[in-house]
Amino acid sequence: MATSNVKVLGAWPSPFVNRVRMALKVKSVEYELIETNPHEKSELLIKSNPVHKKVPVLFHGDKKICESPIIVQYIDEVWTDGPSILPSDPYDRAVARFWAAYIDEKWFPLFQQLRDAQGAERGAVLEKISEGLLLLEGAFVDCSKGKAFFGGDNVGYLDIALAGCVGWVRASDILIGAKFLDETKIPRLVGWVERLYSDSSVKDLMPDPQVLIELYKKFQAVSNAASE
Amino acid sequence: MSSSSTEVQLLGSGVSPFEWRIIWALKWKGVDFEFIQEDVSNKSSLLLEKNPVYKMIPVLIHGRNSVSESLIILEYIDETWKENPILPADPTERAHARFWAKFSEDKITEPIKQAFHCAGEKQAEGVKALGEGLDILEGKIRGKKFFGGDSFGYLDIVVGWISYWLHFNQEAAGYNVMDQERYPGIDQWMKNFLEVEIIKENLPPSDEMMSSYIMYREMSLAFLNSNNKSD
Numbered sequence: 001m002a003t004s005n006v007k008v009l010g011a012w013p014s015p016f017v018n019r020v021r022m023a024l025k026v027k028s029v030e031y032e033l034i035e036t037n038p039h040e041k042s043e044l045l046i047k048s049n050p051v052h053k054k055v056p057v058l059f060h061g062d063k064k065i066c067e068s069p070i071i072v073q074y075i076d077e078v079w080t081d082g083p084s085i086l087p088s089d090p091y092d093r094a095v096a097r098f099w100a101a102y103i104d105e106k107w108f109p110l111f112q113q114l115r116d117a118q119g120a121e122r123g124a125v126l127e128k129i130s131e132g133l134l135l136l137e138g139a140f141v142d143c144s145k146g147k148a149f150f151g152g153d154n155v156g157y158l159d160i161a162l163a164g165c166v167g168w169v170r171a172s173d174i175l176i177g178a179k180f181l182d183e184t185k186i187p188r189l190v191g192w193v194e195r196l197y198s199d200s201s202v203k204d205l206m207p208d209p210q211v212l213i214e215l216y217k218k219f220q221a222v223s224n225a226a227s228e
Numbered sequence: 229m230s231s232s233s234t235e236v237q238l239l240g241s242g243v244s245p246f247e248w249r250i251i252w253a254l255k256w257k258g259v260d261f262e263f264i265q266e267d268v269s270n271k272s273s274l275l276l277e278k279n280p281v282y283k284m285i286p287v288l289i290h291g292r293n294s295v296s297e298s299l300i301i302l303e304y305i306d307e308t309w310k311e312n313p314i315l316p317a318d319p320t321e322r323a324h325a326r327f328w329a330k331f332s333e334d335k336i337t338e339p340i341k342q343a344f345h346c347a348g349e350k351q352a353e354g355v356k357a358l359g360e361g362l363d364i365l366e367g368k369i370r371g372k373k374f375f376g377g378d379s380f381g382y383l384d385i386v387v388g389w390i391s392y393w394l395h396f397n398q399e400a401a402g403y404n405v406m407d408q409e410r411y412p413g414i415d416q417w418m419k420n421f422l423e424v425e426i427i428k429e430n431l432p433p434s435d436e437m438m439s440s441y442i443m444y445r446e447m448s449l450a451f452l453n454s455n456n457k458s459d
Contacts (some may be wrong), residue, residue, distance in 0.1 A: 051331060051364065065323045067330060077319035090294040090307035097300045102281065156315065 006031035009048055010055035011038045013215055015108070015164035016068040019057040022160045023075040026201045027082035031109045035208070069100055072160060086157045092143070093157075099139045100161035107132040108165050111172055126178060130185070136162070137186040144188075148195050155201050163196050167207035171216065174209055186215070234291035237263035239275055241268050242405040243432050243440045247286035252385050272441030279280045299329055302385065314380045317430050328368065328375070329386045335361030336390065344401045347447040355403050362411055370413030373420050380424050384417075391418035398416045400441035444456055 006024070009033050010017030024031050039168055041053050048057040049066045058065045058074065062161040065071045076085040086093050110132065114125045143158060150158035175178050183190040197203050235384050236254070238261050245335030255260050266275055266285050278294040288295045288304065295304045306314045326396045339361060344356030365387070369375060373390050376382035408415045421427060 063320050065320070065327075067327055070323050070326045073326070074319050074323040077322065090304050091290075092294070093307065094295045094300050094304040096288070096294075098295075099283075099296060101297060101300065135253065 005059075005061045007034055007059040008032070009034045009036060009045060009057040009059070011036050012087075013212055014038070014055060015168055017164075018056060018167075019068045019160050019164040019208070019213045020071045020075070021124055021205050022155070022163060022202045023072045023085055025086055025205065026155065027075060027079040028188065029075070029082075030078055034048060039222075044170065058124055068164070069097075069104065069161065072157060076107060076157070080164070083154055084156070084173075085160065086197070087151065095139075095143060096158045099136070099143070099150075099158050101163065102132075102135070103161055111168060114172065114176075118120075126176075131176075133180060133186050133189065137189050140188045144192075149192065149199075155196075155199055159192075159196070160202070164200050165197065166193055167209055170209035171212040175213060232414075237264055237289040238262070239264050239278065239287040239289070239447050240285045244285060244438055245393045248389060248430070248432070249385055250288060250305070251303050251430055252287050252388075252426055253305045253314055255430055256314065256385075257305060257312050259305070291317055298331070299386065301309065306382075314346050314385060316376065325382045329382055332361075332365070332383075332387045336365065336387070338429065339340065340390070340394070340397060343403050343405075344397050344445065345452075347449065347452055349377045351401070351403065355405055358405050359410075361415060366411050366413050371414075371416070380421075384421055384424075386444045388418075388421045388427065393437075396434075396437045396441040399438070400445040446449050 006029055007022070010016065010033070012018075012035065021033070021114075030042075036042060036055055038055075038220055040048070045055065045057070046053050048059070048064050049055075052066065053154045054066070056066075056068055056071060060078070060210070061073075065074050072085060074118070085175055087096060095172070098129070110129045114122065116127050117226055139158070140150060144152065147153050149155050156161070172178065181190050181193060196206060236259060237331045238247060238250055238254070240250075240263060242265055242414075244359055264274070264333070266272060268285065271283055275285065275287065276283055278289060279285075281294040282296060284296065286296070286298055286301065288301045290304075290308070293304075295301045302314060315325055336358060339358035343351050343355075346354060359376075374380050375387070394406060398406070
């Protein structure tokens with residue numbers, strides 16, 4: 001199948017864009033990355049995702065697919081001769097989808113809330129993030145069944161969903177000194193994070209937290225200047 | 229791994245649209261199941277055990293498996309019982325169906341919840357957002373019998389609840405967004421939806437719906453008022 005007609009529209013720091021890139025890497029699909037400026041909605045972005053105007057967008061020939069969990073499933077269903085991303089059993093698939101949706105709808109948005117929270121609110125949000133990590137630790141035990149990744153021996157759908165967020169979690173850790181990735185509380189997840197950095201499908205797509213911090217500080221400076 | 233002939237149970241409240249999506253899907257597939265009525269104000273130990281993260285209905289129990297979140301349950305049903313497929317077979321069409329399902333949850337279901345549970349400005353905000361979501365949906369459905377064209381399928385099951393529920397929701401909460409002139413396509417599709425055999429035969433009784441929604445609205449207003457008093 002021709003792979004030169006695959007393009008990904010998105011910015012490299014985006015956890016959601018990185019999920020798509022990880023999925024393509026698992027399937028050994030070559031693609032062109034069309035870098036976007038996260039602070040500007042380009043004409044191409046608006047045309048490609050008129051409903052939400054958000055990255056990532058996957059172009060495959062004349063098709064365009066939006067929303068990272070949907071794109072990852074599309075990749076899994078189209079490139080069937082590569083390793084599978086979703087588990088084969090319907091119940092395992094449901095569990096993987098459940099936790100990926102939990103990450104996107106309940107847990108990862110807490111990091112945005114943390115940035116906006118003031119005073120006592122911050123403590124409450126930090127508490128929720130930690131509770132979420134305990135749930136994800138439990139999910140890891142259930143899904144991995146004693147193996148290295150949520151997906152078993154190889155990275156799968158849920159690994160990709162969470163791996164995309166790890167850079168930002170570690171950046172938040174450093175910025176606030178919160179120690180989210182505490183091996184005394186979530187030993188299996190901490191082990192899993194370390195393994196991600198050696199896995200060929202994902203290691204090159206895990207942004208350096210220090211670089212993300214610099215980016216974040218630059219963005220804050222620009223926002224502050226704009227609001228003055 | 230459970231075989232598809234293992235017993236199936238559905239935990240629900242009786243009137244939640246999200247559990248009725250599951251009922252329609254199971255009926256579409258000809259899957260027998262037992263409906264277990266939950267009192268959501270006094271959750272059973274079964275519900276708490278089977279959905280410990282959200283503690284919400286619907287929950288599908290299939291042998292040792294318990295699945296929650298209605299869109300995830302729909303995919304589980306489609307993948308477990310292969311007859312009468314719900315999602316399209318083509319990956320691109322599946323991706324588009326999933327995209328529009330998520331869109332409907334974010335831009336139609338969420339504003340409906342806001343319009344129902346809130347009052348004053350917050351309610352008006354929800355109603356406005358709902359109108360905008362329906363504008364986009366109108367563009368998607370106008371001129372088509374169902375979302376997939378002539379065939380009834382996934383997106384109809386996901387969004388179709390508004391054909392019946394929106395009326396009770398609006399009545400109880402005192403708003404009206406379904407303008408037939410603004411949404412002729414949606415209006416026609418709702419009629420088509422309610423004519424489908426498995427839908428016609430599987431809707432909660434209207435008197436139960438009205439009394440439940442009036443009660444839920446009263447509870448929401450009481451909650452809002454008690455919060456205001458504590459400021």
